[in-house]
Amino acid sequence: MSDALQELEPLQRLIVAYAGPEDRDRYALLFALDARFAEIVRSTTEILIGQMRLTWWRDILIKPAAERPAGEPLVEQVNRIEDRGESLAPLLNLLDGWEVMLDDFPWEDREFDNYATARGCGTFAFALAGGKPLSEGQAELGRAWALWDFARHCSDAGMRAAAFDRCTEIMTSQPQANFDRSGRPVSILCKLMIRDVRKGQLTADLYRPASAARIIWHGVTGR
Numbered sequence: 375m376s377d378a379l380q381e382l383e384p385l386q387r388l389i390v391a392y393a394g395p396e397d398r399d400r401y402a403l404l405f406a407l408d409a410r411f412a413e414i415v416r417s418t419t420e421i422l423i424g425q426m427r428l429t430w431w432r433d434i435l436i437k438p439a440a441e442r443p444a445g446e447p448l449v450e451q452v453n454r455i456e457d458r459g460e461s462l463a464p465l466l467n468l469l470d471g472w473e474v475m476l477d478d479f480p481w482e483d484r485e486f487d488n489y490a491t492a493r494g495c496g497t498f499a500f501a502l503a504g505g506k507p508l509s510e511g512q513a514e515l516g517r518a519w520a521l522w523d524f525a526r527h528c529s530d531a532g533m534r535a536a537a538f539d540r541c542t543e544i545m546t547s548q549p550q551a552n553f554d555r556s557g558r559p560v561s562i563l564c565k566l567m568i569r570d571v572r573k574g575q576l577t578a579d580l581y582r583p584a585s586a587a588r589i590i591w592h593g594v595t596g597r
Contacts (some may be wrong), residue, residue: 378406378451385580388589389559400460401559403451407431407465410448411472412527424476435462451595467496470522479533486521494520501560504551511548511596514587515564518544522567526576530560538576544570548553562589 379402381438383577386405411428418424434442439453456462471493473517477485495517507517521541528534545568554560565588570576577585 378402378448380411381406381448389562392558392562392589392594394556394558395505397556400503401450401454401501403448404465404468404497406448408450408468408472408497411469415472415475418476420524421476425473427577428469428473428476432466435465435469450464453574454474458502464496464500467492468500479530481533481536486537489524490517490520490540494518498560502557512553514544518548518571519563519567522570532546534576538570542571542574565589 378399379390382390382402382405390401390405391397411431414424414427414431418427434449434452439456442449442453444450452462452465471489471491474485474489474492481489491513495508495513496516497520498512499517502508518541520536521544525534525538525541528537555594566577566585568578569588579585
């Protein structure tokens with residue numbers, strides 16, 4: 375398995391296990407880069423420094439493989455994924471979403487919309503791959519998922535509530551999109567989000583026996 379997998383949390387490793395063998399490296403890279411961008415934002419005390427660190431990754435994703443630095447395992451994984459024909463464009467959208475996170479709180483609708491569209495659609499587009507645009511339903515699920523994940527990790531109570539309210543609003547009118555077998559990890563993420571929306575509260579710890587059992591069941595059966 376790729377070096378990217380070693381950077382993942384246990385929950386993410388479990389989710390990646392339900393991707394097809396040919397898709398696991400792509401999901402591992404996606405989750406690992408998302409976590410790397412999150413750490414940059416989380417550890418940033420000067421906005422300019424955070425922007426510079428994210429710009430380094432933007433350059434990595436734009437440059438030809440021959441011009442990328444050696445020695446960074448995630449960069450090497452980017453090279454491998456690109457070499458087999460995968461588009462890196464959705465990862466630039468993912469990075470755009472994290473860059474919005476450098477904006478000061480509280481946010482207005484514009485910041486929430488920019489963040490949700492960039493991170494959510496970037497995540498789902500890279501996960502589902504194939505070079506095809508997301509369906510409207512998949513894009514809305516991606517936006518809702520990004521807001522849900524934001525709410526789960528945000529320490530600001532007002533922003534957390536605002537993000538979860540927006541996620542819930544999207545899901546009240548959003549039928550669950552269908553994903554084929556290659557999209558099973560995305561489907562698992564949506565199941566976890568939908569459960570919280572139906573409960574009306576965020577699950578503090580997703581890596582519990584009950585949650586793991588649901589992930590395993592859905593991973594195996596798709597239900």
